[in-house]
Amino acid sequence: MSLREQLCDYGRRAVELGLVIGTSGNLSVRQGDLVAVTPSGAALDRLTPEMCPIVDVEGYLVEGELQPSSETPMHLAVYETTGTQAVVHTHSVFGTVVATTMAELPPVHYNALLLGGVVKVAEYATYGTPELAANVRAALAGKQAALMANHGGVTIGATLEQAFEATRLLEWLCEVYVRGLGVGKPAILTEEQLAAVVERSLNPPSFPRR
Numbered sequence: 001m002s003l004r005e006q007l008c009d010y011g012r013r014a015v016e017l018g019l020v021i022g023t024s025g026n027l028s029v030r031q032g033d034l035v036a037v038t039p040s041g042a043a044l045d046r047l048t049p050e051m052c053p054i055v056d057v058e059g060y061l062v063e064g065e066l067q068p069s070s071e072t073p074m075h076l077a078v079y080e081t082t083g084t085q086a087v088v089h090t091h092s093v094f095g096t097v098v099a100t101t102m103a104e105l106p107p108v109h110y111n112a113l114l115l116g117g118v119v120k121v122a123e124y125a126t127y128g129t130p131e132l133a134a135n136v137r138a139a140l141a142g143k144q145a146a147l148m149a150n151h152g153g154v155t156i157g158a159t160l161e162q163a164f165e166a167t168r169l170l171e172w173l174c175e176v177y178v179r180g181l182g183v184g185k186p187a188i189l190t191e192e193q194l195a196a197v198v199e200r201s202l203n204p205p206s207f208p209r210r
């Protein structure tokens with residue numbers, strides 16, 4: 001599947017799963033020095049490959065009639081720092097709730113390790129600005145996900161599928177935590193408990209054959 005076709009596919013899924021409403025949210029995927037990105041102001045479930053602009057890593061428009069998403073500078077900054085291959089940004093409900101009320105998402109479930117443990121909330125800055133790009137870059141250091149204060153979430157991956165699944169996991173973790181706060185005081189996993197999970201995943205049980 002071409003990079004642009006992938007954007008159409010995952011754009012549609014993002015809307016279907018309720019991670020994105022209307023035109024809020026944007027996706028990009030990189031190959032070499034080129035980045036295919038969703039266009040500005042278009043509904044993500046109605047994209048066609050031709051609608052998706054291609055920019056180079058310096059931010060010059062290489063192909064496409066429509067303007068790239070206004071968050072493209074943030075995507076490019078993330079590529080520059082992390083060397084990742086795909087970026088997904090949404091305004092999903094529970095991610096935005098956490099990003100509006102907290103400084104970080106604590107690890108309430110061991111699957112948080114798949115995102116790098118604690119998910120930090122990047123300091124607020126106006127959308128599309130170099131300040132926001134810098135804040136996101138800092139919050140993402142060594143991690144697969146970050147939240148953006150009063151805005152939403154961003155995840156990265158070696159493929160668009162991985163970045164997309166990271167966004168689904170981020171939203172699920174935020175939902176568990178937010179709903180947990182409504183029921184009681186969610187327990188936070190300790191460093192020791194998380195280290196034990198890593199140890200366990202490195203040494204899975206083996207089942208001998210009969």
Ligand SMILES: [Zn+2]
Binds near residue numbers: 090091127151
């Ligand atoms: Zn946004």
